[in-house]
Amino acid sequence: MKKKILSVIKFIFFILIGIALLWLVFRKIDIHVLLEEIYHANYWWIGLSIIFAIFSHIARAVRWNILINQLGYQTRTSTTFYSVMVGYLANLAFPRLGEVTRCGVLSKTEKIPFDSLFGSVVAERVFDFIILMLIIIGTIVFQLNLVGGFVNRLIFEPIFSKAQSNYLTMLYVVIFIVIIVLFCLFLIRYLKSRFKKNHFYEKIEDFIKGFLDGLKTIKNLKNKSGFFLWTFVLWLMYFLMTYVVFFSMEATSGLTVIDGITVLALGSLGMVAPVPGGIGSYHFIVKAILFELYGISSAAAASYATIMHSSQTIFVIFVGAISYFILFTISKKSKNATT
Numbered sequence: 388m389k390k391k392i393l394s395v396i397k398f399i400f401f402i403l404i405g406i407a408l409l410w411l412v413f414r415k416i417d418i419h420v421l422l423e424e425i426y427h428a429n430y431w432w433i434g435l436s437i438i439f440a441i442f443s444h445i446a447r448a449v450r451w452n453i454l455i456n457q458l459g460y461q462t463r464t465s466t467t468f469y470s471v472m473v474g475y476l477a478n479l480a481f482p483r484l485g486e487v488t489r490c491g492v493l494s495k496t497e498k499i500p501f502d503s504l505f506g507s508v509v510a511e512r513v514f515d516f517i518i519l520m521l522i523i524i525g526t527i528v529f530q531l532n533l534v535g536g537f538v539n540r541l542i543f544e545p546i547f548s549k550a551q552s553n554y555l556t557m558l559y560v561v562i563f564i565v566i567i568v569l570f571c572l573f574l575i576r577y578l579k580s581r582f583k584k585n586h587f588y589e590k591i592e593d594f595i596k597g598f599l600d601g602l603k604t605i606k607n608l609k610n611k612s613g614f615f616l617w618t619f620v621l622w623l624m625y626f627l628m629t630y631v632v633f634f635s636m637e638a639t640s641g642l643t644v645i646d647g648i649t650v651l652a653l654g655s656l657g658m659v660a661p662v663p664g665g666i667g668s669y670h671f672i673v674k675a676i677l678f679e680l681y682g683i684s685s686a687a688a689a690s691y692a693t694i695m696h697s698s699q700t701i702f703v704i705f706v707g708a709i710s711y712f713i714l715f716t717i718s719k720k721s722k723n724a725t726t
Contacts, residue, residue: 401662405662405667408667424690425690425694428694435631439624439631440699441706443621446617447511447617449464451507451511453614457607457610458499466493466714472709473492476703476704476707479703479704482662483661486508489508496717519655525648526649628699629647629650629651632694632698633691635694636690638687638688639687639691654676656668657670670689670692673688673696677691677692
């Protein structure tokens with residue numbers, strides 16, 4: 388009961404964060420201008436984005452099958468695809484619930500142990516995390532002046548402009564930080580045994596263990612070439628579904644391939660944030676990128692984020708619901724056949 392209450396509190400908390408971020412995104416934008424931008428968008432490009440999204444989900448299903456086959460189990464790509472879509476649907480309600488849900492529905496449908504499926508999902512998530520980090524690093528490297536200037540304006544200029552007017556304050560701050568770091572190191576060294584009993588420490592330890600186990604799973608794959616090929620297809624589709632929406636609006640139609648990769652990489656951080664469906668967090672990050680980095684108007688930047696997020700969310704709800712119904716039907720037929 389206590390866990391359920393905590394889950395509800397967490398859900399409400401992160402929903403409120405999402406709403407707060409949405410408010411920050413739209414608070415200074417004329418709603419009529421925003422709606423006008425969305426109304427005049429070219430929906431053929433948005434439709435093409437959804438087609439690329441479908442292929443990305445198929446690629447994820449095929450790649451997951453490769454990991455499942457490694458475990459000695461066989462499943463159909465169609466069933467795996469339906470499970471992936473049900474997982475995405477679950478993520479709209481509770482972040483990170485999708486991984487558990489897709490393993491649960493596939494385990495029930497194909498009679499594969501849940502723990503084995505969940506281990507394979509951990510492996511693919513670890514690999515996707517590495518790919519995302521590489522894309523983000525590459526984005527920063529290829530646009531060092533642009534991204535560096537943005538970070539400089541956002542973080543370093545305010546700090547150093549104040550520091551120049553009060554060197555003594557900065558010195559106190561540095562000394563304070565050094566003392567805190569040394570104190571933390573002291574605690575870690577002399578109270579390590581107590582830390583190990585801490586729930587937060589255990590969570591970090593489990594995360595690191597899962598990360599390393601995921602890498603080992605991929606390292607021992609028999610079909611490495613297939614896994615890497617479908618990973619490439621997956622991320623290519625992610626890029627294309629982001630990039631083609633640029634052409635749906637005049638304000639963003641001049642953005643380049645590199646700009647598309649930037650929006651994909653940094654926008655993905657908004658989707659993996661612990662906010663249901665990335666609502667608010669995705670809008671906030673994408674609008675900031677388009678407005679601050681590329682000089683797109685505030686209304687157009689918010690419109691792009693809204694179109695991109697809404698179209699994919701509606702697609703996931705529609706296809707996820709159909710997938711759940713199909714899996715429910717398959718499971719029911721299988722149950723009737725065994726009785």
